[in-house]
Amino acid sequence: MIFVRHVMEEGNGDMAVVVMEQVMEEGNVDMAVVLMEQVMEDGNVHMEAVLMEQVMEDGNVHMEAVLMEQVMKDGNVHMEAVVMEQVMEDGNVHMKVVLMEQVMEDGNVHMKVVLMEHVIEEGNVHMEVVLMEHVMEEGNVHMEVVIVEQVMEEGNVCMEVVLMEHVMEEGNVHMEVVIVEQVMEEGNVHMEVVLMEQVMEDSNVRMEVVLMEQVMEDGNVHMEAVLMEQVMGKGGR
Incomplete structure (x- = not known):
């Protein structure tokens, strides 16, 4: 955990990607949550996109829900739109329901309209x-x-x-x-x-x-x- 924090704080993108892949492969939820928090706090859009791809590819529903919560808390509209597209493309009904609940709780009207367009188009x-x-x-x-x-x-x-x-x-x-x-x-x-x-x-x-x-x-x-x-x-x- 200390190593993960150190890599993130150091800001070495390549190392951070390697750590991310390791954590996801390992399936250590606690480590993945720490990693997510670090990436979100860091505000590095590239790293956030990489993290998102990793989580979605991994197909771990619990991790996807945690990521979603983080993104919604973060209030980054661009990142929320990316998560939405990923979840909709992924075709996982459970994740879509989780996303919907998150967006509705969040109270962001723009995000609700985007979600609606996605669902209706689909x-x-x-x-x-x-x-x-x-x-x-x-x-x-x-x-x-x-x-x-x-x-x-x-x-x-x-x-x-x-x-x-x-x-x-x-x-x-x-x-x-x-x-x-x-x-x-x-x-x-x-x-x-x-x-x-x-x-x-x-x-x-x-x-x-x-x-x-x-x-x-x-x-x-x-x-x-x-x-x-x-x-x-x-x-x-």
């Missing part, structure tokens, strides 16, 4: 649902709007339905209005019908009025007929 429905639950629980309206926009842009119908159910369950009127506007702008008839059914089941009169206004403004005769059927059907129940 198209992993399970991860998107986990992320969505985090954002909805957190109650950050700005982040909720960002996630709605991301999901709608992606055009994944399954995710849009999941998002809709989340928002409706949550009962956040502002978010419901945002979703209605997004769905109507998108012009996806199937999604509009699903939205309509959700709103009608929800029995939220205010949302029904908002939806109706949107459909009427939209001027889509087919949608107006569907809405009417929904309203009539509801009245008959």
Whole structure:
């Protein structure tokens, strides 16, 4: 341990890389944590990148989680983005969940948006649902709007339905209005019908009025007929 500290303090890059490789191969978690702390404190971006590659290649989930915590504490946005890319490329679902929890706890809005873009691009429905639950629980309206926009842009119908159910369950009127506007702008008839059914089941009169206004403004005769059927059907129940 003293030797590791000495090499790091000395600032010899080649030696530090050798030590790093040794520690990782050895699988000594305590030593690896000390090494990580040293590298982060040192603020040497090159060494941090090398360390990260070592940890990710090693595939030790515990070590990756420790690295993530260190990077998040450090508050270095560049390093956080690198970690995120590594974790997403790595395809380890457990690590992605750990990353998500770290980013959400960290409260860094920029990092949350980056994470969201990664998850949405990747198209992993399970991860998107986990992320969505985090954002909805957190109650950050700005982040909720960002996630709605991301999901709608992606055009994944399954995710849009999941998002809709989340928002409706949550009962956040502002978010419901945002979703209605997004769905109507998108012009996806199937999604509009699903939205309509959700709103009608929800029995939220205010949302029904908002939806109706949107459909009427939209001027889509087919949608107006569907809405009417929904309203009539509801009245008959």
